[in-house]
Structures are given as C-alpha cells and as structure tokens.
Amino acid sequence: MTDPGALSHLEETDPRTLSHLEEAVPLLQMSAITKRFPGVLANDGVDFDVAAGEVHALFGENGAGKSTLMRVLYGLYRPDEGKIAINGKATEISSPAAAIRQGIGMIHQHFMLVNTLTVVENIALGLKSSRGPLTDLRRVAKRVRELADSHGLKVSTDALVWQLSVGERQRVEILKALYRDANILVLDEPTAVLTPNEVDDLFRVLRQLAAAGRGLVFISHKVNEVLELSDRITVLRAGRRVGTLSREAASRESLVEMMVGHDISAEIRQAPAAGGDKRLVLAGLTVRGDRGQEAVRGVDLTVESGEIVGIAGVSGNGQRELAEAIAGIRAPEGGSALIDGKEVLGAPPDRVRAAGLAYVPEERMRDGIVPDFSVAENLMLVESGRPPFSHLGFLRARTIRRHCQKLVEEFAVKTPSLDTPARNLSGGNIQKLIMARELSGRPRVLLVAQPTRGIDVGAATYIHKRLVEQRDAGTAVLIISEDLDEVMSLSDRILVMFEGRVIGTADPRTSTREAVGLLMAGVVPS
C-alpha cells in the first residue's frame, strides 16, 4: 500500500450499510474461512457477509481465492476452519444439496447445464417431482415461464440447451437457482462470456433480484463492472481479505491497487504504428468448424510489419477456426493466406512456422504446452530438431539448458526449476513460457489468441508489454481476444468478427467501447 491513509478507510464499511446491518441479521455470514490445498493456502481466515437486498462483489485476481470461498459456501469444498451462518443460524454445508436446501444458488463460470437435455429438463433435474418417480415437466415448465416473465429472463423452455446462445444459457442457470428458491445467489464471473449488451441486460436482472430482497455475490476481476453493479466490494488477494469497501468509498484505482498489492500503471499506450510491408495477407479465407458448419466465411485481412491488428468478438464466432487455419492445424475450405507473399494456407504447421509464423494458441493447456513435459522440454518443442540444439538427431543438453535458462530469465517465467513439469506453473507463467518459446524464433508474424485470458493482472501487463515490444521491433502482430479492453488498448486497428465474418472495423483511438460492443453483438450501424 503506497498511501497509509488509504488503509484506514479500507476496514470500515460504509456507515449507511453498517446501520442497515445492525438492524437485520445478515443473510449470510462467513467467518474466518480457511481452506488449504496441498501446498496452497487458498483461503486464509476470510470473513465475508451478504445482507438482504445488496450486491456484494468479491473482487480479486485469478487465484486470489474468490471461487474457492464460494465453493466452500456451496458445499463443494469442506473448509479446514471457519464458520458459516445463514440468517444468523450456524450451519454446516456438506454438499451442494445442503447448500440448495439453505437457499444458496450458484451460477458457475462454466455453466452446469446438460447440453442434450431441454431447458425444462435441466431445471427439473434433481428436484422432487409432484408425480413421484415420473417427471412433471409440464408443471415445471409452467412455473419456469412465470418466473421468467416476472424477472425479464427470456427463454424457450422446450429448446435443447446446446441450441441456446451463451446469454440464454446463463438465463437458464439463473432460473434454475430461482426455481430452487435461492435467496443467496452467487455469480462466478458471469460476464466473461457475454457481449456488452448482454452484460447490461444481466445487470438489470441482477439489480432487480437484489431489490426484491435477495443477497447477491458477484465474483469478478473486472473493476468497471464491479463498480457499476455492487453495493459493497470485498477484495481478496492471495487467499486473504484485503478489505471491504462501500461503492461510494471505492474507486477504480483503489480497487486495482488493493487487488494487486502495489501500484501498477495500466498505461501501455504506444506511439502510432509505423506501417510497413504486408507480412500477413488473408483473402477469402473459409474454414469449417468441428461440427462441419462454416465457421469462417470469407475473411480478408492484412497485417503489416510494425502494427498490432486486434480481432474482437464474442468467442465462438469463428476466431478459433481462423487462428487454427492460419497456423496450419485446421484444414481450410478455401481462400489464401500469404506470409511475406508466400502461400501457406493448407501447409503443415512446420512449413507455416518456417515461413515466419509464431502462434500462441487460445487453449494453452491443450495446444500450447505438453503439461507433463518439463519447462525446458516445453521451451524446446519447436526448435529441438534444429542446430545448435541437436546434432545428427541427438539433443545437445548443455546448449539447450543454457538457452532455456536464458529464456526463463528473459521472460520472467516463475518456476522452481527447468525440470518442473509445466502443468505445475500458474496460468500466467505458462503463457510467459509459450511466449518465450514462440518469440525466440524471431517471427515475422505473431499470432496470439486470447493473450491474457484467465491470467492475473501482473502477468497480463507483462505480456501486453512484450506484444507492444514485438510490434515496435517490426513484427506483424495479430491478436484475437474476447476481452474488449485488451483489444482496445493494444491494437492499432480493430476488426470485429461475428458469425464467421469480419462485420466491421474500428479505430481504437476514435471508436468507443459501445460502438465496438454493438459490432460484437452483430449490430452493424447503417
């Protein structure tokens, strides 16, 4: 904490909230919750409470212990120490079933829906039926429609879940909790997969639910959203509660500072792009998705040396297929992709790499590293077959270790040793490892999908800096990200993908978030 004065108000809650709390027992009171995992103290004596009628945000970086605390509340984890009281009554929550009985509802970050079942079946799942062993779907459907109408949650009850959009699925999750009479509603990163407009709708619903007397817990690491929605904000860092602020007492700066524990300047604005030769040129690129659908439908784009082009869009609009086709790991349907004027579309990945592409994939655990390989082995995945790292098919251990040691230091990868399995690193360090590997080959074109998804602010800032460095060194950088703030702050040009097409472009210096958000939702200004 830089300013000692800032500390003093942290532990105090807003006086208005305080008086409110005095007259009513909080809906939920979690006291001194401690949860240990092997080698990790995920929650360290955390206090947290929720009053009826408020939205209480749990704010912190990934790994700060927010989800763990709520999993304890929902009976998915047993706390090692601490107490939970609901409506002033001490309770033990040993399973999700017990949590549901206590009126706790949870909207998980990854939706807990069965894709092959209908909306009603998902909601009825696990409930007692009025018809004994037989399902009473018609009765459930009727009540679901009533609930949906009274809360402004539009869903079609008979649709199969896989047919629904992400926003609709979330509404089903909320209805599922409401149907179970949830009085305390926990939302784990509910905005992560939504378009800006869907976020607005969600917030409207959440405010209404709180106004009706429920207590809401809003888990997020996005400071703007936390400030927009919450009445109170509790900040967690490294498993500890840093403090609880009322919204009036909180500011963007104070929250971020509490979250990361030191002052970080998020400013990474750079000089305008220099412009240069056309490094990557896509024309009419068409790619099919896993289910055979046309995922990418004729995308044209050019990335010049010394610029960052950002592709914005809600995930699932063809971005993954686009990246994989460029990288040579997904067969394209048609079109062309030139790197330095050389056709690489449909070529195997090693040929695309030889042409100058470096690729940081979106699924880093699946496509970016071999989790059980050591840090050194992962760093050498691409180059191990080339001199000076191997000779006549034999690996040259000393050269490799020296090289890896250098990379680890250069990219600040925090690892106990070069021999540690990569799976043991944090998400941010895994991403740094991948960046180190990909950049060590001095690429002509750098393609990065979801550069900082799910990693902490410190590592994210670092990665952003490296990306801008690459740009300034003359690399053509193409970023695909569903994090609008990231795209806005890094890119020199923004393209928005929707349903497989580039439906619009934006200049980050002149466009507003809202304008790009509308494009992400498929709304093209006429």
Added chain:
Amino acid sequence: MAHFFTYAVLTSTVAAAIALSSSFLFAALGETMGQRSGVINLGVDGIMLLSAFATYFTALKTGDLLYAVLAGAGVGLVMGFVTAFISVTLKAEQGISGIGVYLFGLGLSDLLFLRLVGTPLPISQLSPIGIPLLDRIPAVGAMFFRQTILVYLAFLLVPVFTFVLNRTTYGLKIRAAGENPSAADTVGISVARIRWSTVLIGCTMAGLAGAALLLYDGIFMENLTQSEGFIAVALVYFGAWRPLGVMGGSVLYGLAIAVVLSWKSLGIIPLSASDLAATAPAVITVLTLLLVARRFRQPAVLGKPYERGD
C-alpha cells in the same frame, strides 16, 4: 435356395431369430443403462458366462428352471457389485477393468464347470408359451407368439427401459450423469449412486442374458457365449443408446445367425464354408455400425470416472 422360401422354414427361422436375439437384448439393454450414465462395461461377456453356469448348475441340481434363472440373475447382480466398485468407487480405467472381469468370468465359469460337473448333461429347457389368440394368427403367431417367458420378458423390457429413461426423474438423472456429471453434482445428485444403480441393473441384465442363452442351448460348455457379450456392447452403439434401436440391432443380429444356421442345415451353405459363414453376423453388424453409428453422439463422458474438481 428354394427350400428356404417355404412357409415352415421361413417361420421357424424368424422364430429362432427372435429367440436368439433375446439374450443379446437383455445384455444390450442393461449395457445401455450403464452407458447412458457414463459407465462402459466390457465385462458383460464374462458375467454372462458365470451366470450361464450358475443357471446350468442350479437347473441340474434342483431341476427347477425358475431357481435357475434367479441364480443367473443373482450372479449377475453380485458381479454388478464387483464392477461398480471397480469402475465407480475405485474410478478404474473402464476399458481395462472390463477386460479383466471378462477374463475372470471366462476362466472361472470353465473351472467351476470342470470341477463341479465334469461331463455335460443336458437340462430341461423352457417350454414355449403361446399367447392366447395372438398365437393363432397365421405366420405371425408361429414367429412371435410361441416363445419362452424369457423372450417375452426381454422384449417387454424395451418399452419399460424407454419409459424409465425418458419419463422418470431417475432417467433424467441417468442422462445427466452421462452427459455432464458436474451439472448433476451441483444440483445435489450423487453421480456415484446413480452409476452404481445403473451398473447393478446392467449386470443383472447380463445375468439374465446368460440364463436365457443357457436355457436356449440347454447345455453348458466352455466359452458358451462365444463373445455374445461383446456383440451386445456393440449393439448399444448400433442402437444409438436407445432401447428401441438396441432392440432393432438385437433382432437383426439374431436374424443373421438364424439364417446362417438354417442355410447350413439346408445345405445352401456348403460345409466347407460354414466357418466363414458363421462370421457373417459379425460382419453385418460392423458394416451397419459403420453406416449408422456416426450419425449419433455417444454420452459425452462415456467411460470417464467422475471426479469433483474445478
């Protein structure tokens, strides 16, 4: 060939096909329940062998076929406890543990047979029961309505299982456990309990399959099933995890066997080619499987043990 297309041969061939398909149907219906909940059981054939022996031995000692069938089903249930413990509680790799159960059943059934019986003596078989009125329908009656009680039971279980899967809260839980066990877990369903129950049902059905097969043949021998249990697992895929589809596959398979048997006895297939012809049902199944099965998706977590994680 002309001999085949006579009334008597055709009706008896179809009747035999229906009877033959019943053991496949029992085993495959049971396997369907397990697979819909996410558990694949490759030990079916071994369980069928043990149950067939139990059925045979009980019939031999007591002469009572009801006890014999109950013994077969009971052995299936006991093997269900073993299978569920290994697959659900211990979360073992299901492909490997299933082969283990199969080899156990194959070996133990033969060992018990040699030690306890030695010389194969025939037992009395189930006698066909005619369904009043229906069995008098020309052709149809002879084909479908003069079967044994076990055959009727097997086909009766098709609508029962369809109903349970689609119309009951239990069925909903089974489907959820096989598609997204975390979702089931978070609404308070014990995935382990659901899977235990479907495995117990499935193995009991495998036991009934063994009993049905034994009582059709009337005698026990080493490897009596000749891998019927594995065919039953394939038929679940063939039937796209739906009882009705599984029934279609079982009947098709029974028909293929019955036709081959009939052609052999009529001399349509020469003796020299009879071994080759015996592979026809398997070939037909594999080909059909290739053609139809790709259109349907299997339960999303088939064969994967459930672990509450993050």
